[in-house]
Amino acid sequence: MRKIEGLFLTFSAVGSVAILILLVPMILAPLMTDPTQLAEALMDSEISRALSTTFAGASLATLLALIFGVPLAYVMARKDFAFKGLLESLLNIPLTIPHSVAGILVLLAYHSRSSIGSILSNLGIVIEDTLWGIVLAMFFVSSPILISSARAGFSMIDENLEHVARTLGASHYKTFLTVTLPLSLKAIASGAVLTWARAVSEVGALLIVAPYPKSIALLVIERFEAFGLSSAIPITVILLAMSLAIVLILNCVLGR
Amino acid sequence: MSEPEILLELKGLSKSWKEFRIRNVSLEIRRGEYFVVMGPTGAGKTLLLQLIAGIHRPDSGRIILDGIDVTDLPPERRNVGYVPQNYALFPHMTAGENIAYGLRVRGYSKGEADEVVGEISRRLGIEELLDRRVSTLSGGEQQRIALARALAIKPKLLLLDEPLSALDAETREEIREYLRDIRRALGFTAIHVTHDFVEAADLGDRMAVMFGGEILQVGKPIDVMNNPRSEVVASFTGIKNxxxxxxxxxxxxxxxxxxxxxxxxxxxxxxxxxxxxxxxxxxxxxxxxxxxxxxxxxxxxxxxxxxxxxxxxxxxxxxxxxxxxxxxxxxxxxxxxxxxxxxxxxxxxxxxxx
The missing domain is CATH 2.40.50.100 (RNA polymerase II/Efflux pump adaptor protein, barrel-sandwich hybrid domain)
Structure with missing residues (x-):
């Protein structure tokens, strides 16, 4: 039998503690769920409404992140400009601040009586307690993930590929669509999945900007506070199953 | 009316880019000529090729290609074939798709592009490679596909950046012979960049010695070797044995x-x-x-x-x-x-x- 090296043995033993801490709650929750309660939860219209609100918000936030974030990521990967380092740091702030603070920042800048918010209101976009508020708050906290993932993807591509494509007759736009984009699709797709997942799990910013319509993470808190731990378990298990699906999709995207 | 003898004219070209410099380079390349630019690493050879290809814009000077001032034209409007040192084959395409790329973006139908790809691969002897993924090709095979891709668009000028440097000794010799053969068969005008005088002497009709971003001497390889105009040129061209x-x-x-x-x-x-x-x-x-x-x-x-x-x-x-x-x-x-x-x-x- 092949002998396992001492260091790996020790590190595996120590690492098992992390595995235990992480896996026990994930295994325990489904085991403690009453199947009848789970079935009721699946039929619960409030839960399905909250789920569809959350998915709609997260999907729109991800779509906006793709539309605005991917071009930005490309420019940041290919061009040097003044204050680029500062811009990079600023774009990562939403990932590092408490999300309640993120909510305050979003509300402050875009509430309907603010200068930008009033312009948006005239266009029919009000953020307080609307799906638009949910989308904006989700975009604020999650789009930096997509931007940095896409940027890393673009940076990995040999610029000579783009140079050659252009000498062969492709315009800059065509080069982007036929060479750059296909080669960075994996990075962009994995960034999009993570952005979507991060948006789905958002609580803090939504509590401040748009607690209504109710998103699923807020509903878990509400059920827990109103009816105790056991009534929050079925939704928790549903969300857990969805997260597992996301991880599997991500692994598929990354080709593992 | 016969075509003018000079295909490419560089007039006082200068450019600073990262740590590289081109200083006041003036050069004339004749139609049908195989021109070699030789110099050590960092001499600015690649930057010179990229200026001609339109990848960078010069800080000053003009580039006249086939009688047209192309200095301000983007690469896609110059019709110049470029083969970088690492070949830069598109990894998400087969060898055949790589060769067809330039034709497809120029509006050729799939059928028309396939016809041209078939013709060029037959002439370059690479027909059996067309369906292969790029990652499965050897260095020499990649070089052939990159050449075919650049030649498929019938460029006015072919730019080759150190085409032999990434190959092992045996393949290098093989590709050198290959370049000579396809040049004879297709008769294109080329600028070939190298740090190796033997390559310059073997392939070049004429050559330029480049150092520190400047052209030090231009002439037939044998003349440059026998009559180096400076110590620096002599040190690059001095072949022993x-x-x-x-x-x-x-x-x-x-x-x-x-x-x-x-x-x-x-x-x-x-x-x-x-x-x-x-x-x-x-x-x-x-x-x-x-x-x-x-x-x-x-x-x-x-x-x-x-x-x-x-x-x-x-x-x-x-x-x-x-x-x-x-x-x-x-x-x-x-x-x-x-x-x-x-x-x-x-x-x-x-x-x-x-």
């Missing part, structure tokens, strides 16, 4: 070349009168005729030992006079002295024939 010889026989892939009575074996398909070059650092000195993988083994006598820090230079008479670079340790270990008999060993793949 350059002999004239005659191919007298063949042993498998090897040519047996008679060089002033000595027999040298080399990997080449050439016949008749040839030039033969062996780098001084490729030759191994031994005291006994030891058996190695080196195909060439010549007996000689040391005529002169001189310092060439950090190495030591030996002049060895072996029917013809060889210059050999060895380490100081080797001189001491083998007790090398003037007048001592030695054997010189070098591989057939280390012999350049042109």
């Amino acid at each position: 350059l002999f004239r010889g005659r191919v007298v026989g063949r042993v498998g892939e090897l040519a047996e070349i008679d060089v002033g009575g000595a027999r040298i074996y080399a990997l080449t398909k050439r016949g008749g009168e040839v030039s033969v070059a062996v780098r001084p650092e490729s030759i191994i000195v031994t005291l006994e005729p030891v058996k190695t993988s080196a195909r060439n083994l010549l007996k000689g006598v040391i005529r002169e030992i001189s310092e060439k820090p950090p190495l030591v230079s030996l002049k060895v008479e072996a029917g013809i006079e060889f210059t050999v670079y060895v380490t100081r340790n080797a001189v001491e270990d083998l007790n090398l002295k003037e007048g001592k008999n030695v054997y010189l060993a070098f591989k057939a793949s280390d012999v350049t024939v042109f």
